[in-house]
Amino acid sequence: MSKNTRLVYSTDQGRVKEATAEKAVDSGDGIVRLLRETKGRKGKGVTLITGLGLKEAELKALAKKLKQQCGVGGAIKDGVIEIQTDDREKLKALLEKQGLSVKIAGG
Structure with missing residues (x-):
């Protein structure tokens, strides 16, 4: 089998799912930035x-906590x-309060 093909179904093994790799985490420069955006949102x-x-x-988990504390979506x-x-x-x-270094960016 060549590298460009992938096995989707085989009669001897059944359905084969490929392992999903976890996305790489962008660590940035250690500063959390808060940007305001209205583009495309009327x-x-x-x-x-x-x-x-x-x-x-x-x-x-962090997004859920922030949404709850602000009362928004x-x-x-x-x-x-x-x-x-x-x-x-x-x-x-x-x-x-979470111990993060935060900077308000943009206007």
Whole structure:
């Protein structure tokens, strides 16, 4: 079998699933940045939290905690947490309680 093909089904083994590799974590420079973005959201602002350097499970737990404490929604996209609020000062205080170095970036 060549390297360019992959086994999807075999009668002797059944379905074969390939192991999924965990995504690489971007550690950044150790500073968590809070960015405000309205692009593509009809003028509604969201705060993007970048530079966390956490694994997927830790990122989900942190996002859930931040959303609950702010009383808003949000999502995780490509290792970046999106929180549906413009209140970056509150997010900064919450992240600093976690022991992270936080910087408000952008205007």
